[in-house]
Structure formats: structure tokens, C-alpha cells
Amino acid sequence: MSIRLELIVILILLVLNILSCTSQSKKDAADFFLKGNQALNQKNYAEAVRFYNEAIAKNADFSDAYLNKGISLLKMNKAEEAFDVLSEAIRIDPTLVQANLVRAETSLHLGRLREVRQDLQAIEKQYRDSTRYYLIKGDLLSAEGNSALAIPEYDKAVQLKSSNVEALVNRGAIYYNMHAYKQAKADFNAAVSISPLLPQALNNLGLIATKEKNWPLALAYFDKVLDADPSDPYSLNNKGYVLLQTGQAEKGKELISRSLEKLPENGYALRNLGMYYQLTGNIDLAVETYKKAIDLSEPVDMLYGLAGSAYWQQKNASEACRIWKQGIILKDSASIAEAAKNCK
Structure with missing residues (x-):
């Protein structure tokens, strides 16, 4: 009996020890x-x-x-x-x-x-009742190509939390792509009022100023981002584009090249580099660079119109018209105008 009692005591001690370790x-x-x-x-x-x-x-x-x-x-x-x-x-x-x-x-x-x-x-x-939930749902619908349906989801996110800068910026981006620049500007300004150095909002405000050809204001927005982060690839590229438009091609090319070092597959930066080559008379390099941008299969404003014009400068009318006709499908205004004028 004493042996059995001792065994029971030992077992109890083991259980207590395991419980103690677990705790x-x-x-x-x-x-x-x-x-x-x-x-x-x-x-x-x-x-x-x-x-x-x-x-x-x-x-x-x-x-x-x-x-x-x-x-x-x-x-x-x-x-x-x-x-x-x-x-x-x-x-x-x-x-x-x-x-x-x-x-x-x-x-x-x-x-x-x-x-x-x-x-x-x-x-x-x-x-x-979650602002984050509606933000993600809006992002999902946007990623699925249902931008119009995404806007009400962002609306709910902002209603639940007026300081939801991600919802403001993402809704503003949809308005921007819809060419509803007034609404886009309101959203980006609201985001900047909450987060003054928010790069996405500042960049987008710079893009709207660029659309309006308000070059000094555009540069001011891009410089705000670059003051905080000199390597921001989007502001480098966007500022480079403005410099191309204002007679400072070499400075513009330098910034665009720095942007491409950070993001080698940025269709907009490749388009801008192609513009630089076209502006400086290197049409072969312009065509090569535009082709790289087109191969990325991303929607890039003016890309097909510019690429077609470079082919036209090479006296390659058939390729120019082919590119412009592709641009027409993508509603590229320059392609529409050039194809109507030059292609049967």
C-alpha cells in the first residue's frame, strides 16, 4: 500500500508541475x-x-x-x-x-x-461601423475595375472617420481618373489638411496643377515631397515632366532617370524619357523608350499619341498609324487627332 500511495503522490506532483509550467x-x-x-x-x-x-x-x-x-x-x-x-x-x-x-x-x-x-x-x-472595412472594400472594387461602385464605399469610410486620409486620397484618385478634377482636388486638399506632408496627396495636387499648366504651383507641390524625401520616384518623375515642358530638358531628364533607377518599370517615367529623346532629336531612342513603356501594358496618358508621332518622324507611316489606332481604343486624344489627319 505504501508503494501505491507514493506513486499517487508522485503523479499528483507531476501534474501540479506541468500545470505550473503551463501557467x-x-x-x-x-x-x-x-x-x-x-x-x-x-x-x-x-x-x-x-x-x-x-x-x-x-x-x-x-x-x-x-x-x-x-x-x-x-x-x-x-x-x-x-x-x-x-x-x-x-x-x-x-x-x-x-x-x-x-x-x-x-x-x-x-x-x-x-x-x-x-x-x-x-x-x-x-x-x-468600421472605416477600415469600407476603405478595403472600396480598394477591392477599384482593383476590380468598378471605380463608380468604389466611391460610395469611400464615402462611408470618410463619414465614419473624417480623418481617414487613405479613403480621401483613394477617392480623389478615382475622381482624377474620371477627369472630375474639382472633386479630386477637394479630396487631396482635405488629406493634406490632415497630413501636410502626405506624398500621395501632394503628388496628385501637383498632377492637377500640371493638367492646368500651372507650372510654378506644380513644382511647389513636387518640391514639398522631395524636400521630405529626395528619392521619391513619383515626384522626381513628375517634376522632371514639368521641367521638360518649361524648357529645362536636361534637368528634367536627370530627374526622370533618377526616378527610373528607383522604379525601372514606371510607364510614365519611360514615356517622359521618350519625350526627352524626342525633344532633343534622338528619334530612334525615343521610339525604343516608348516601346518599353507600351510593353508594360499600363494605361499612360499620351503614350500612344507620342509613340505614333515618333514613328511618323522616322517616316514609318504604317507603324505610326498602327500605334495611333491602338491609342484610339484607349481614348488617347492625341492618337485620335493624328490618326484622323494622317491615316486612312
Whole structure:
């Protein structure tokens, strides 16, 4: 009997020891989680991921740690890793609807539009009062080519949070593409009033000033961005275009080339470089550069009209007309005018 009693006592002690270890592990996991949150709030994303990994090592079912790790990875532009981590958070706790929302945003970065829609549909009831939800839904519809349907979603996002600068900028971008410049300008100005150095809004205001041929104002907007970030590829390219238009071709080419070093496959920068070559009489290089821009298959204003005119300067009328006819399909105004004048 004494042997059996001793065995029972030993077993009880083992169970108590396991429970004690489990409790300590969860406490340690919580401590690492809080440290991760502090790093995340300080935008120290790599450090946050390290702490969340420690938390998960102590507690493999810590769904909130997976969620915040996924957020950190997304902030680090590691969308593929973020998607997998967020999927694990949802597997562990299917009620953690915030993970669905962040995974929807992650899928948007990856171009997985079907998965975005699935996650948004799964949490629609819980997020009917969420500005972030309507922002992502607007972004989804925009990515699907349903810009007109995206605007009401951005409207809801702004109604729920007037300082949602992403919704303001994204709605403004749709208005800009619709040539509704007054509404676009209002949205970009509203975004700048909230975040004065927001590069996307400043760049877009510069583009509107460029459309209006208000060159000094356009340069002022692009310079604001470049003062804060001298390597911003969009402002470098946009300022370069303005310089091309104002008789400063060499300075413009320098900025456009710097932009292409940062973003080699920017159709607008390639178009602008082609314009430089055309302006300076190097038609062969202009044609070559326009072809590179066309091969990207991105919508770029005036590209087909300019490319056709370069071919025309080469005395290659058949190719010029072919390019202009492609431009007509894309509603390129220069292509429409040139084809009507020069092509049968």
C-alpha cells in the first residue's frame, strides 16, 4: 500500500508541475506579447516580430500574437508571410474577425481579389461601423475595375472617420481618373489638411496643377515631397515632366532617370524619357523608350499619341498609324487627332 500511495503522490506532483509550467509559459508569452505591442506602436516592426515569435514559442495557440505578427509583417511589406501568419490566427480562433480584416488587406496587396471578397463577406456584420472595412472594400472594387461602385464605399469610410486620409486620397484618385478634377482636388486638399506632408496627396495636387499648366504651383507641390524625401520616384518623375515642358530638358531628364533607377518599370517615367529623346532629336531612342513603356501594358496618358508621332518622324507611316489606332481604343486624344489627319 505504501508503494501505491507514493506513486499517487508522485503523479499528483507531476501534474501540479506541468500545470505550473503551463501557467508560467502563458505568463511569459503574455510578457513577450506586450513587448511586441510596444515595438509595434513604435513602428519597430522587426523587433515586434521577434517578440511575437517568442510569445508564440511559449504559447503555440496565442492567436492574438499571430494577428499582431501578421500586422507587423504587412507593415514590413512581407505580404506573403503575413497572409500565412494571419491564416494561422484564424485557424486557431475563427472568431478573431480582426484577423480576417487584416488578411483581406494583405490579399489586396497580393492581388488575390477573390480572397479579399471572401474575408470581407465573412465579417460584414461585425464591421458595418468600421472605416477600415469600407476603405478595403472600396480598394477591392477599384482593383476590380468598378471605380463608380468604389466611391460610395469611400464615402462611408470618410463619414465614419473624417480623418481617414487613405479613403480621401483613394477617392480623389478615382475622381482624377474620371477627369472630375474639382472633386479630386477637394479630396487631396482635405488629406493634406490632415497630413501636410502626405506624398500621395501632394503628388496628385501637383498632377492637377500640371493638367492646368500651372507650372510654378506644380513644382511647389513636387518640391514639398522631395524636400521630405529626395528619392521619391513619383515626384522626381513628375517634376522632371514639368521641367521638360518649361524648357529645362536636361534637368528634367536627370530627374526622370533618377526616378527610373528607383522604379525601372514606371510607364510614365519611360514615356517622359521618350519625350526627352524626342525633344532633343534622338528619334530612334525615343521610339525604343516608348516601346518599353507600351510593353508594360499600363494605361499612360499620351503614350500612344507620342509613340505614333515618333514613328511618323522616322517616316514609318504604317507603324505610326498602327500605334495611333491602338491609342484610339484607349481614348488617347492625341492618337485620335493624328490618326484622323494622317491615316486612312
